[in-house]
Amino acid sequence: MKDTKIIDIDCNNIDEEKISFCGSILNRGGTVAFPTETVYGLGANALDEKAVKKIYEAKGRPSDNPLIIHISNIKDIEPLVWEIPEAANRAMKSFWPGPLTLIFKKSKIVPDIITAGLDTVAIRYPRHPIAEMLIKKAKVPIAAPSANLSGKPSPTKGSHVIQDLMGRVDAIVVGEDCNVGLESTVLDLTVDIPTILRPGGITKEMLEEIFDRVEVDPALKDQSILTPKSPGMKYTHYAPKADIVIYEGEESRVVNRIGEKVDELIANGKSVGIICTNETRNFYSVGLIKSVGSRKDMKTIASRLFGILRDFDDTDVDIILAEAIEEVELGQAIMNRLSKASGYRIKKV
Incomplete structure (x- = not known):
């Protein structure tokens, strides 16, 4: 030491x-x-x-x-x-x-x-x-x-x-x-x-x-890469202790599917975290809910993402369900990090 x-x-x-x-x-x-x-x-x-x-x-x-x-x-x-x-x-x-x-x-x-x-x-x-x-x-x-x-x-x-x-x-x-x-x-x-x-x-x-x-x-997007040309290309990165699953699709369908999955997991004795945005925060009522910010302010979402992933490590959650972010402008970088944190467990709804 x-x-x-x-x-x-x-x-x-x-x-x-x-x-x-x-x-x-x-x-x-x-x-x-x-x-x-x-x-x-x-x-x-x-x-x-x-x-x-x-x-x-x-x-x-x-x-x-x-x-x-x-x-x-x-x-x-x-x-x-x-x-x-x-x-x-x-x-x-x-x-x-x-x-x-x-x-x-x-x-x-x-x-x-x-x-x-x-x-x-x-x-x-x-x-x-x-x-x-x-x-x-x-x-x-x-x-x-x-x-x-x-x-x-x-x-x-x-x-x-x-x-x-x-x-x-x-x-x-x-x-x-x-x-x-x-x-x-x-x-x-x-x-x-x-x-x-x-x-x-x-x-x-x-x-x-x-x-x-x-x-x-x-x-x-292709995880079969053998030789990384840049830092962060080959390995799963940015991951908290709990598994992450990302839900991607039209906002209302994502919210409904996450809500259904939260109920199912809690019924099976799991502690669940949710990563959402300000626009959807009030649609969730159970689970440990953390908003990364507004979809209208991607800079704030980018600056808060890693901190929120680390915050979950201080809790007892078993699994984290996350809303996908639209991959335009800074959203591409945000989704790159979130996808790698999840090990590319992405469900389209």
């Missing part, structure tokens, strides 16, 4: 000495969890193979699941990649810093452990004052997957990180809650047509404003 240091930092009044201390931990091969605008990340020096191994060990993460490298200046990308295509310059100009990860052909200095043996590397420039300053103070690019135990819902609060990684990492920086709430969009620029490998806060519609055409990798 490590002696994990908890570092509280006010995002509106950042203590530079505290950030420098955490940066020195990273620089000498340690691990630090820290907030970004998407979710909390678990960082280590991306160019130090021994340091990166500590990420996998702390999370219990499979070694064939690649990591994202985080930088604090666009110029930092140059030594990490083979080339910077024109499409990348367009994407970086429009969305960096921000919740967009870009896939490039990697340079020789990037360790294979980062890329799970692939010849490509995922890079992001986060838009968060703590993350940006921490990377600068570390003076090295930082590999950082989400700061949770592998398979659990990603952390959007410092308390989530402490719950999962206390005693497993050298330090945890506790700042404000993450405002996006879902991991970054991953865009592959090593192919002829820019392709989304993981949906996130930068939507397909937003990307289509700067590219003539954007595709979505079919592997997002």
